[in-house]
Amino acid sequence: MTSLMSPAELEAQLRAVGAERYHNRHPFHALLHGGKLEKRQVQAWALNRYYYQCRIPQKDAALMARCEDSALRRVWRQRLVDHDGAAPGEGGIERWLHLTSALGLDRDYVISTAGILPATRFAVDAYVAFVRERSLLEAVASSLTEIFSPAIISERVAGMLANYDFVTPETLAYFNARLDQAPRDADFALDYVKHHARTPGQQQAVIGALVFKCDLLWAQLDALHHAYISPGHVPPGAFGASA
């Protein structure tokens, strides 16, 4: 039987989950940021990550679709603006497509998601399903990985610019926008769960939601690592598969 934590204790537990499980610790990121990958491997990362990017607004819409609180929906709506843009050609998804194009991937091929790893699809779809099916509190909590993203983004941008001649600051414009957006979103969501998790069960559910989210980010990198890092086991039909 776990006891009720103070909001500050809950926050400390959540930060401990991130310290142990956030994907900044995954070996694939060390390779990516350290300049150890070939261009094809960076392409594979960007291609697969596109599927995550393009499903995020559906995830956020799923959250809003089950939220009876107009104030929460109003705040959350900004995430849709960030990803889908205020006008055609704007927004995070478009910036990600700019990244994949700059890496030499065909835009229509990326948008088709035909070449992504099945494991990428399963993990990302699990995220959308989690937000649709679990409690609203858990749905909000599953976004809390944003707490940890500014550090990894700074490391990624610096590392990729230093180590890959096919990467420019303009290529990585997506990440610059996230450096402002993610802390704002994370502060709100963290404050929300600290105030709305009022029983030990709810607090454990919040922690579990963050563990789940860390696991699915990690699983996406495991799949990339297995498929594309030497010796490489690309599954049938995915980007780079033989014949």
Place this chain on the structure above:
Amino acid sequence: MTSLMSPAELEAQLRAVGAERYHNRHPFHALLHGGKLEKRQVQAWALNRYYYQCRIPQKDAALMARCEDSALRRVWRQRLVDHDGAAPGEGGIERWLHLTSALGLDRDYVISTAGILPATRFAVDAYVAFVRERSLLEAVASSLTEIFSPAIISERVAGMLANYDFVTPETLAYFNARLDQAPRDADFALDYVKHHARTPGQQQAVIGALVFKCDLLWAQLDALHHAYISPGHVPPGAFGASA
């Protein structure tokens, strides 16, 4: 624009999908059947595969839940009997637990699914969601991997008995039952899709469902291979993870 195939042509296409994508071709199975794994690695396989086994009856119930045809439901119901048994202590799930216990895994730990790879959970849950959300025809078609299972089961049983001193015929009782059940189920499902896929679009959907199913079986082995075959990248919290 694809054209309408004869039922025999559709069957040939489905068999071609299996020849290319069924998981008998995955390198993990070559290691498993060839006696190349240590007991811990065989345990990891059995532990993760349990999650697939225990979700199969939910998958079949999801199919029946959306099926308006009493005759189809009646035939499909046998799958529930096969997996859940006619009485406590019987059925495929229980036989799988017999396998995991014989391999030295704690029964309650296996049933908890606490140690499975997140990627296993995502792939298996994607299967249940597919059957719940796609057309009934695609739901039936996604079971067609049974066409190819007798060959791999025969190879597995012979290989594991020959190569592992911790495996006995009694340990592998699950597979003996499947050698009778799978062909019966596969014959029915194949006949069903050959008769009910009456447009080119439906035929392509049937083929797509089998590709999807092969992909998710493959992804489960990719995850095992990445986590547990040397050098091994066990994700945080999974069976065999450090600390």
